[in-house]
Amino acid sequence: MIKYIIRRLLYLIPLFFGILILVFAASRMAGDPVQLMTGLNPHITAEAKQQLREYYGLDKPLYYQFLVYVWKLFNVDLGNAYAIRGGLPVTTLIGQYIWETFKLQLAGLFLSLTISIPIGIISAKKQYSKLDVSVTTTSLLGTCIPVFYMGIIAIIVFSYYLGWLPPFGAHSLFPERYPFGNYMLDELWHMALPTAVLTFALLAPVVLLVRSSMLEVLRQDYILAARASGLSERTVIYKHALRNALIPVVTYIGLYFGGVLAGAPITETVFNWPGVGRLFVEATRRLDFPVIMGITVMITMMTLFANLITDLTYAYIDPRIRLE
Amino acid sequence: MSKELLKIENLKTYFDTWAGVVKAVDGISLEVEEGETLGLVGESGSGKTVTALSVLRIVPRPGKIVDGRILYRGENLLEKKENEMQKIRGKEIAYIFQDPATSLNPVFSIASQLIEVIRRHQNVGKQEAIEKAIELLRLVEIPDPKIRIRDYPHQLSGGMKQRMAVARALSCQPSLLLADEPTTNLDVTIQAQILGLMKNLKKKLGMSMVLITHDMGIVADMADRITVLYAGRVCESASTITIFYSPMHPYTEALLTAVPHLAIKREKLAVIPGTIPNLIEPPSGCRFHPRCKYARATCSEIVPPLEEIEPEHYVACLRAKEIAIRSPLES
The missing domain is CATH 1.10.3720.10 (MetI-like)
Structure with missing residues (x-):
């Protein structure tokens, strides 16, 4: 019984990562996050966008961003919201x-x-x-x-x-x-x-x-x-x-x-x-x-x-x- | 002869379906004496099972007992209240089902299913009930009863399951056992074992038994008397020897002809032509007449009464005396 539970828990790990990859990929396929964040602001400059990109780590390669996301996840950190309630931590x-x-x-x-x-x-x-x-x-x-x-x-x-x-x-x-x-x-x-x-x-x-x-x-x-x-x-x-x-x-x-x-x-x-x-x-x-x-x-x-x-x-x- | 234990008089059990009223049992009368085994024989759909279920009054919906009397030790079971019936079921009259794979609840252990019945009818504590249950498993010749009792039905073979079902049926030493094709779903060798076991236990516990089957070989071996059913009615009722060696009803003759014999020459298997009739609108007169080779015009008009043609030999056939059937076993 306990063996079964442990085996099932181990089996959950790849499943969990698979879903994470899918969700992460889907979110990036929807478009550039900075563009989404600033789309309604006509006064935003290219420099400000670049700054935002660096602030959120979006200038790094995608796999690196994913690893950072996973690492943060293990520390119970889901990142900050883009806009809802002034960008509170999720x-x-x-x-x-x-x-x-x-x-x-x-x-x-x-x-x-x-x-x-x-x-x-x-x-x-x-x-x-x-x-x-x-x-x-x-x-x-x-x-x-x-x-x-x-x-x-x-x-x-x-x-x-x-x-x-x-x-x-x-x-x-x-x-x-x-x-x-x-x-x-x-x-x-x-x-x-x-x-x-x-x-x-x-x-x-x-x-x-x-x-x-x-x-x-x-x-x-x-x-x-x-x-x-x-x-x-x-x-x-x-x-x-x-x-x-x-x-x-x-x-x-x-x-x-x-x-x-x-x-x-x-x-x-x-x-x-x-x-x-x-x-x-x-x-x-x-x-x-x-x-x-x-x-x-x-x-x-x-x-x-x-x-x-x-x-x-x-x-x-x-x-x-x-x-x- | 000894005392009557069960007497069914003119029992009618109908099923009210969308297509019409199915007269599954339509005026059956029979009796079982103390210590005797009655073989209830007939094709599928002749009303054997419904008759037995009617005795316990557990006919599934939409089935309903509409007429008749079922006397058990002289008391009419059809007049009893539901809670009085619950005290009879399993304690006085027990039932063994055809398919042991489906008659044991898959989610409860053998122990719990046995103990439940024992404690329902006998005033014993849990520990005592467990001991009784183990004793029962020993009685039905299950090896290592103390270990097997903890098993769940799916862990047992078909033969073992039927032994468990027999054990459950016998748990309160019933006076009457209704065995509904108890070996039909088992291998031939296991069949012989279970039948042997039932025969022994019957003698040991002194019960009466109603053995429902369509296998003439089994009734020949087990039954003292035989009642032959066709399309919800009794055709013939007599001692086993009489039924086999001097049958008087054409249907009994046909049944006996259809028993395959071990023979060197390859013969075509004998069959009864036609199928069992539609019980919503059964044939008029004698229900067997469309398939009967002796039928005359009157057979479709008059319902033949069940008459005692010879002592202890009841036949429901208008032409029983004229046709003078010779037993197929003698040819």
């Missing part, structure tokens, strides 16, 4: 946004899983019942409606017309606006709408996945055999069937987890949520490559790590998968 920038993203994502993931798994199971148990039909229809609709649309509708209904929830941001600007003067309540108050939208967006595919996977498992002989042994319906469903049905769900969550810290770019943008996802969108719009690269590197690491965790979870759930 690590500082991410550090400022990551907590808000983490908060939102974790709440969304937790809520959607606790709701979707039981619903999927019940829906599968009562296949073709009225409940099942309404669950599948709602879920299908849920997967069809784009998140930004759902977000905008939610804002129009709950903020504009009903005025119950704030339409954007993570905090009130002034402490006087805090509900009951409480900071925590203010945070929850702001989280409600984006979390609900994110939960709903995540909910629908998981419900459908759990349902179809459960239906597949319930057809198996070992379920009939468990019933024939006199086990209670609860044991049959929640022990014998669920353990088998969860395998594809774990894959899905594992894939999703890789992107958790990258945020939900669309949801965060719609709700103007100060998270990494919105930062990513902003950086892309302004071609701020150090930020884009920094976030991509983070997503890469998270994804690789999440894949490893997923594989380990598999082995725990399904003994047929041997880790050797």
Whole structure:
């Protein structure tokens, strides 16, 4: 087991470098960084550009620049942003946004899983019942409606017309606006709408996945055999069937987890949520490559790590998968 | 004769599908006496498995028992509540499935699957349950039971898996064992071993058994009595010797003719012409008449009742007496 983990970690190294090279190459293919940085400034002189080039080390050969980037990466330095927030270090920038993203994502993931798994199971148990039909229809609709649309509708209904929830941001600007003067309540108050939208967006595919996977498992002989042994319906469903049905769900969550810290770019943008996802969108719009690269590197690491965790979870759930 | 353990009367189990109502079991009656082995014989789709699943009331959806009585020790199982049935399943009546590869849950160890059933029906602690489980593995002749018990199903061969399934079925010493083609998916040599084992255990534990199969060789070896099913109905029911040496139903005759013999000269394998009928709209009258070489016009009009033509020999054929079938085994 430990041998397997070490081997997997070693295997991650070339993968990580491969992705780094790709991302680095892509950022340079987009154009001269100095040109991108100064494109909007008509008064910039050629000397100033040269100075910038030397300052950022862009006059050195490309391979050298890459090695410097990697070396800095090992020292937790992702370089400085070109323009966002006056060229703050990318690590500082991410550090400022990551907590808000983490908060939102974790709440969304937790809520959607606790709701979707039981619903999927019940829906599968009562296949073709009225409940099942309404669950599948709602879920299908849920997967069809784009998140930004759902977000905008939610804002129009709950903020504009009903005025119950704030339409954007993570905090009130002034402490006087805090509900009951409480900071925590203010945070929850702001989280409600984006979390609900994110939960709903995540909910629908998981419900459908759990349902179809459960239906597949319930057809198996070992379920009939468990019933024939006199086990209670609860044991049959929640022990014998669920353990088998969860395998594809774990894959899905594992894939999703890789992107958790990258945020939900669309949801965060719609709700103007100060998270990494919105930062990513902003950086892309302004071609701020150090930020884009920094976030991509983070997503890469998270994804690789999440894949490893997923594989380990598999082995725990399904003994047929041997880790050797 | 000894006491009746199980008696099925006019059982009807239908499957309500999009295409129509499939009458998989349509008025089957049979009985199993204490200590006896009943062979339930018929082609695929004749209703053998559905009958057995109906006894435990675990027919998968959309199957539904619509009529009949299933008397176990005189009590109608169809009137029992679900939690009462759970106490009968696995404890009084156990089931062995056709394919051991799929009837054991792949994600739980043998130990946990055995202990679960033992602790469900017997009031024992975990340690005691483990000991009982090891004892069971010894009973089904698994070598190194203390080691093998920790295995997962995928680590075992087909024959071993079926032994494990037998062990699970026998864990609470049931009075009746429903064995649904327990050896169909096994190699011939392993088949003989498992059948031998089941025969021994049956004697040792004094249970009754319903052996479902389409292999006439197996019932000849194992069964005391045979009930022949065709398209959801009983054709003939009698002792094994009677069925083999003086069958009275044309379908039984056809089944016996289709048994391949070891012979020097190469013969064409005998087959029953046609296929088992569509059970949504079964043939009128006797369901076998479209494939029967003795059929007359009346056969498609009148449903033949199951009659006791000789003592302990039940036949459902209008012409049973006139046609005077000779057993294919005697020719």
